[in-house]
Amino acid sequence: MIKKILVTGGAGYIGSVLTRLLLDEGYQVKVLDKLSFGGEPIVDLFNNPNFEFVKGDVRVEADVRNAMQGIHAVAHLASIVGDPACAQEPEVARSTNLDGSKLLYNVANELGVKRFVFASTCSNYGKMDDPNEYVTETSTLAPVSLYAETKVGVEQFLMSQPKDAPCKPTSLRFSTVYGLSQRPRFDLTVNEFTKELALDRELVVFGEQFWRPYCHVKDLSRGVLAVLQADESKIAFEVFNVGDTEENYTKQMLVDEIVKQLPDAKIKYVKKNEDPRDYRVSFQKIKDELGFEITHKVPEGIAHVIQVVQAGFFNDPDSQKYKNV
Numbered sequence: 001m002i003k004k005i006l007v008t009g010g011a012g013y014i015g016s017v018l019t020r021l022l023l024d025e026g027y028q029v030k031v032l033d034k035l036s037f038g039g040e041p042i043v044d045l046f047n048n049p050n051f052e053f054v055k056g057d058v059r060v061e062a063d064v065r066n067a068m069q070g071i072h073a074v075a076h077l078a079s080i081v082g083d084p085a086c087a088q089e090p091e092v093a094r095s096t097n098l099d100g101s102k103l104l105y106n107v108a109n110e111l112g113v114k115r116f117v118f119a120s121t122c123s124n125y126g127k128m129d130d131p132n133e134y135v136t137e138t139s140t141l142a143p144v145s146l147y148a149e150t151k152v153g154v155e156q157f158l159m160s161q162p163k164d165a166p167c168k169p170t171s172l173r174f175s176t177v178y179g180l181s182q183r184p185r186f187d188l189t190v191n192e193f194t195k196e197l198a199l200d201r202e203l204v205v206f207g208e209q210f211w212r213p214y215c216h217v218k219d220l221s222r223g224v225l226a227v228l229q230a231d232e233s234k235i236a237f238e239v240f241n242v243g244d245t246e247e248n249y250t251k252q253m254l255v256d257e258i259v260k261q262l263p264d265a266k267i268k269y270v271k272k273n274e275d276p277r278d279y280r281v282s283f284q285k286i287k288d289e290l291g292f293e294i295t296h297k298v299p300e301g302i303a304h305v306i307q308v309v310q311a312g313f314f315n316d317p318d319s320q321k322y323k324n325v
Contacts, residue, residue: 002072004028009078016041016182018221032067041182058100064107073115075224084325086147097150109167116169117227123148125279134282137239144276168236170227175215175243179301187323194305197265207272208252213281215243216296226290240286244294248280257299
């Protein structure tokens, strides 16, 4: 029985949502986070007796061992997230995303932790070989950024562990995330496009024809929960794309959805014929194997961002604190 879960990066954009979801489900949750972006997203959780916090770095063994005491499962989200952030500090990105993840798993395995759920990314697919087909969990991985390279490296490390290892790993390839969180971000495609147009600015779109899958932050968190609650036989040493096949969009399609809600929006398109990342993803496996289905779709996420931006929830929605770089 999984009772106590360690969430690394639990004060982050996805982590702060996942932590609340787990607490609502009755789990005890310990968060390990070095608070690069501050701790405001989870400060209220100290009022919950099932919540515990450890300030630390996944690269520091003493911090990891301290956080791992009494843990039954790990949801590993902590990383330097996204291409710009990784490009800015490549050595920090490698040591955090790759070395830190390996250390975390090795300590979890040594201490008999039962499950290790790794937040990976659909960016691992890079560019589709056939633009008319959907990539699946068995498709060739072709990372074209340091961020994706580190995620592929961790996946390969986890899947190469002995099958009788005490700690059973699962890799979740997340869609491009959007939506509102306790740690808001306006540097993500759906959120950024919507914010700009909700503020009555002209939006400049580069390469409107390229595909990505999108998934709400709440549903990505629910994907982690689905793995934690599934039978071990279904998730041990497995990889799942997390999202919904119907939620693959080009940038043009995203803009079209925003314009339905903001008909006076001003958009300028800049032709870009080569984007190293262009992929449509199938999410049939997680639906068939774990019964996972999303609860939010892109138009709803757009509506929420429009509402909070126009209502003045943010004094300065352009603030650096709402970005990863």
